[in-house]
Amino acid sequence: MTGDLIWYLFAAITVAAGLVVAFSRSVVHSGMSLLFALLGVCAMYLFLGADFLAITQIVVYVGGILVLVLFAVMMTNRIMSTKLHDELVQPVPALAVSAVVLALMLLTIFRTAWPLAALGESQPTTAALGQKILTQYLFPFEFTSVLLLVAMIGAAMIIREKRDKEDTR
Amino acid sequence: MHVGLVHYLTLGAILFALGLFIVMSRRNAIVMLMGVELILNSAALNFVAFGRYGAADLSGQLMTIFIIVLAAAEAAVALAIVLAIFRNFQTVHVEQVDRLRH
Numbered sequence A: 001m002t003g004d005l006i007w008y009l010f011a012a013i014t015v016a017a018g019l020v021v022a023f024s025r026s027v028v029h030s031g032m033s034l035l036f037a038l039l040g041v042c043a044m045y046l047f048l049g050a051d052f053l054a055i056t057q058i059v060v061y062v063g064g065i066l067v068l069v070l071f072a073v074m075m076t077n078r079i080m081s082t083k084l085h086d087e088l089v090q091p092v093p094a095l096a097v098s099a100v101v102l103a104l105m106l107l108t109i110f111r112t113a114w115p116l117a118a119l120g121e122s123q124p125t126t127a128a129l130g131q132k133i134l135t136q137y138l139f140p141f142e143f144t145s146v147l148l149l150v151a152m153i154g155a156a157m158i159i160r161e162k163r164d165k166e167d168t169r
Numbered sequence B: 001m002h003v004g005l006v007h008y009l010t011l012g013a014i015l016f017a018l019g020l021f022i023v024m025s026r027r028n029a030i031v032m033l034m035g036v037e038l039i040l041n042s043a044a045l046n047f048v049a050f051g052r053y054g055a056a057d058l059s060g061q062l063m064t065i066f067i068i069v070l071a072a073a074e075a076a077v078a079l080a081i082v083l084a085i086f087r088n089f090q091t092v093h094v095e096q097v098d099r100l101r102h
Helices: A002-023 A027-047 A051-075 A091-111 A126-134 A138-159 A163-167 B005-025 B029-055 B059-089
Strands: none
Touching: A002 A027, A002 B005, A002 B029, A027 A051, A027 B005, A027 B029, A051 A126, A051 B029, A051 B059, A091 B005, A126 A138, A126 B059, A138 B059, B005 B029, B029 B059
């Protein structure tokens, strides 16, 4: 079936991009292939009928977090220097632990008889999500907005240059 | 094999293992943060997949919205800390950051 083939294509792109993030020596290459991994997850959301989440994934992750990460890479490395490279530390034990965890998870996934519900038609989700957020999930929603405010103030406080200390020396 | 819940869970598991490997094997704080983002994405993907195939309602997607918000807040604060560390130590290599006062 064509849809399945397209799914496998996007899954392969996601996994390949994740592998490049994991094994690339260049920090910039890692950041750029993280873009493709995030876009692959966005495609998975589309396959799952979560249209609002797919757009949110692009806006927040690609437009926000990835840009922040790339800014941080550029600000913490002198572009002309070779310090943009990052070697793997103890790759064999890390690989072994990751492989064991992956094997355990795959074993669980394939051994468990997941209770499956009947698949309904994919509906547009944006209106329904808005309804739920402003009724059933109102408290977590408001709490999250406070958390975002706190995170914003905290980030600004942490990054602030401490000028007055230099003035009083 | 027709694409179903197991396929999404497998993809999530692979992404999680890759993120775990990155967090364990890298010492550049920014790349470690990328690994954390991969782990968060794999968890979010699992929530949406279970919401579609298991619960067949929007609860999984709502949880994923909150995960994305938390990931954004985490990335902002963590990168601010990384930049503050870089200003004090001139490095983002976490093993060279070994002093509490400067």
